[in-house]
Amino acid sequence: MSTLADVVADPLFPEVDVRLREGSHLSREDHHRFEFLSQSFDVLLTFYERYGYDLHRAEAGFFYLRPLSGTRRRTMTVGEMLVGQTLALLFLDPRIFATDRRVTRTTLQETLEQLVGIDELRARLLKRNLRNQRGIAKAVREEIDRALRSLDRLGFLRLEGENSIELRSSLLRFTEVVRSSAEVGIALSKLVQSGELAADVEEEP
Amino acid sequence: MLDPELHIAALKASRARLDVDTADLCCLVLLRTIEQEASDIDEDEVVERLALIHERFGESEAHRLRAANGLQRFLDQRLLTRVDAAGLSRKGIYALSPLGRAIVEFFVSDDRLTGESLVVLTGALRARLIVAREAAKAATTPEDWAVGVVTPLRVVASDLLDGIGRRARGLDSDQARQRSEVAQMLQDDWFSALDRAETMLTASTRTLAELSRLLLDEQAALEGVLDEIEARARVAAAVEAEAAARAVSARVTALAEWGRKRHETWSQYLQLMLGTLRTIIRLDPDRAMSLRLRDGIRAGTLPGFLTLPIPARTAVLRDQRVAPDRPEATRPRASEREPLRVPPVLEKPLEYHVDLAVSAGANTLSAVLGAVLPGVAPADHYRAVGRIARHLACNHRIGRERDAAWTQVDFGLSITEWHLQGGRG
Numbered sequence: 001m002s003t004l005a006d007v008v009a010d011p012l013f014p015e016v017d018v019r020l021r022e023g024s025h026l027s028r029e030d031h032h033r034f035e036f037l038s039q040s041f042d043v044l045l046t047f048y049e050r051y052g053y054d055l056h057r058a059e060a061g062f063f064y065l066r067p068l069s070g071t072r073r074r075t076m077t078v079g080e081m082l083v084g085q086t087l088a089l090l091f092l093d094p095r096i097f098a099t100d101r102r103v104t105r106t107t108l109q110e111t112l113e114q115l116v117g118i119d120e121l122r123a124r125l126l127k128r129n130l131r132n133q134r135g136i137a138k139a140v141r142e143e144i145d146r147a148l149r150s151l152d153r154l155g156f157l158r159l160e161g162e163n164s165i166e167l168r169s170s171l172l173r174f175t176e177v178v179r180s181s182a183e184v185g186i187a188l189s190k191l192v193q194s195g196e197l198a199a200d201v202e203e204e205p
Numbered sequence: 206m207l208d209p210e211l212h213i214a215a216l217k218a219s220r221a222r223l224d225v226d227t228a229d230l231c232c233l234v235l236l237r238t239i240e241q242e243a244s245d246i247d248e249d250e251v252v253e254r255l256a257l258i259h260e261r262f263g264e265s266e267a268h269r270l271r272a273a274n275g276l277q278r279f280l281d282q283r284l285l286t287r288v289d290a291a292g293l294s295r296k297g298i299y300a301l302s303p304l305g306r307a308i309v310e311f312f313v314s315d316d317r318l319t320g321e322s323l324v325v326l327t328g329a330l331r332a333r334l335i336v337a338r339e340a341a342k343a344a345t346t347p348e349d350w351a352v353g354v355v356t357p358l359r360v361v362a363s364d365l366l367d368g369i370g371r372r373a374r375g376l377d378s379d380q381a382r383q384r385s386e387v388a389q390m391l392q393d394d395w396f397s398a399l400d401r402a403e404t405m406l407t408a409s410t411r412t413l414a415e416l417s418r419l420l421l422d423e424q425a426a427l428e429g430v431l432d433e434i435e436a437r438a439r440v441a442a443a444v445e446a447e448a449a450a451r452a453v454s455a456r457v458t459a460l461a462e463w464g465r466k467r468h469e470t471w472s473q474y475l476q477l478m479l480g481t482l483r484t485i486i487r488l489d490p491d492r493a494m495s496l497r498l499r500d501g502i503r504a505g506t507l508p509g510f511l512t513l514p515i516p517a518r519t520a521v522l523r524d525q526r527v528a529p530d531r532p533e534a535t536r537p538r539a540s541e542r543e544p545l546r547v548p549p550v551l552e553k554p555l556e557y558h559v560d561l562a563v564s565a566g567a568n569t570l571s572a573v574l575g576a577v578l579p580g581v582a583p584a585d586h587y588r589a590v591g592r593i594a595r596h597l598a599c600n601h602r603i604g605r606e607r608d609a610a611w612t613q614v615d616f617g618l619s620i621t622e623w624h625l626q627g628g629r630g
Binding site: 173 | 384385387388389391392398473474476477478480481482484485488489492493494495497498499501502503505506507508509510511512513514515516
């Protein structure tokens with residue numbers, strides 16, 4: 001597509017535009033929408049710059065809007081980051097191809113507990129102190145579910161029914177800070193400078 | 206046409222039974238192999254080889270004895286027939302019966318659907334349908350239709366379609382197995398797995414493309430014959446034949462659709478999987494990134510939070526509408542309000558008329574209102590009801606139903622009914 005008029009006139013534009021502005025990540029799994037973005041990338045890059053966004057095409061082949069300096073933005077929560085990073089780890093495991101890039105919710109929780117430990121998982125996910133064990137377990141499950149729903153809306157995965165999660169290549173965004181073997185602090189400062197990451201949680205004003 | 210009662214009675218009378226376990230199946234396969242090699246089955250050689258089979262299954266009975274008994278059991282169950290006429294005087298020569306051969310064919314036949322097997326099967330199906338079409342052209346009686354058209358469509362065509370369907374399911378299992386193999390390849394040798402996986406999966410996609418094309422080509426030819434049979438059956442009012450032709454046509458359509466969808470799904474899977482694999486291998490060739498990610502999650506040392514845009518609220522422009530003029534929501538001051546005027550009918554105070562209505566027998570609020578309000582100007586009804594209700598409440602015990610519904614009374618009012626239960630004294 002050669003001109004902005006052509007791109008905006010395309011029937012896919014409204015949905016793609018709204019999803020990008022809501023923070024969604026569009027990857028190969030989105031088929032036609034991904035193809036549309038690939039073909040109209042150069043035109044849309046200039047278009048979104050005027051709104052203060054960088055339409056970023058990640059090395060792993062997915063698209064998202066990155067707020068430029070001075071543009072209002074928000075960040076993911078602690079829970080979303082932890083769940084996203086763990087799902088990215090599962091995505092990088094070759095066994096995922098035997099299950100067509102799907103994991104169960106149960107597998108996710110077990111992986112989190114094995115990696116982090118139940119007490120540490122509670123400490124990271126829950127802001128409040130709960131006394132009884134059943135309440136803690138329930139609150140942890142609810143936080144994980146909340147994070148999953150959010151990541152689904154943002155295009156990192158697709159929830160299928162009660163227990164199945166389809167993982168998408170956009171999860172590789174969670175690996176940015178460990179992409180190179182450079183020290184994490186150096187990697188972080190570069191990513192903060194580019195607007196990819198924020199040092200702390202920033203809530204929507 | 207099968208007569209179930211007749212056949213069931215015959216089977217029961219003959220005590221026919223089939224009892225074939227896994228070891229027996231293996232024996233039958235072996236017998237078939239011997240038969241194909243040597244055209245008949247010599248008893249001694251067979252017993253020797255069958256003993257080896259039973260030895261592999263670790264059976265407790267002496268293997269030769271079990272093998273010898275097995276041979277007799279096959280004879281009793283008519284899986285094997287003796288083809289010489291020597292009787293019991295010497296060892297026999299045997300051959301598998303049609304039943305024995307059918308069992309072997311069923312278990313060892315190639316379950317995969319290939320272009321070659323599809324051409325053979327659909328070719329056989331088309332031949333059967335052409336025969337049925339010719340029978341439909343020549344049919345003049347219901348028996349002609351039943352024997353020449355309905356039975357081939359219901360039985361033969363159905364069997365062939367079942368065969369294609371079974372092989373198609375075999376292809377589905379193959380693909381599920383391939384996915385597991387790819388995952389294992391990646392686990393064993395990440396880096397070199399990509400090329401091998403690509404070769405394997407691309408071959409599958411080509412097979413599916415070929416099958417899909419063949420099915421579409423065959424579908425047109427098969428449906429052409431079936432449409433002709435259906436049309437002739439309709440003209441001849443052969444209802445069963447028409448239904449049978451339609452049923453086969455529906456199965457052929459479903460099969461072609463299966464082929465198309467499988468090809469589409471597998472192509473998408475291939476593109477997605479290879480694309481993802483190439484990306485992951487490029488980003489993490491030696492799995493070091495995965496290890497850093499895992500260690501970082503474990504230790505809680507991964508810094509930073511991904512940034513996201515704040516979605517702007519989109520202004521929805523509405524059509525301009527002129528707001529209607531509305532009167533000011535005011536009421537006159539108390540001094541300006543006109544006093545409640547009692548029309549000439551009610552010369553005495555309202556409360557007097559309420560008491561009069563009650564003493565005349567009105568024992569509900571609606572009855573009292575019905576007696577008193579006709580004498581009040583309509584504009585004052587609402588206020589008058591309030592005064593009447595207050596007077597009744599002060600001077601009588603009031604009974605009300607819990608959750609009583611609103612009752613419409615005359616004068617455009619709705620009330621919840623009160624029941625007067627005597628004075629307050």
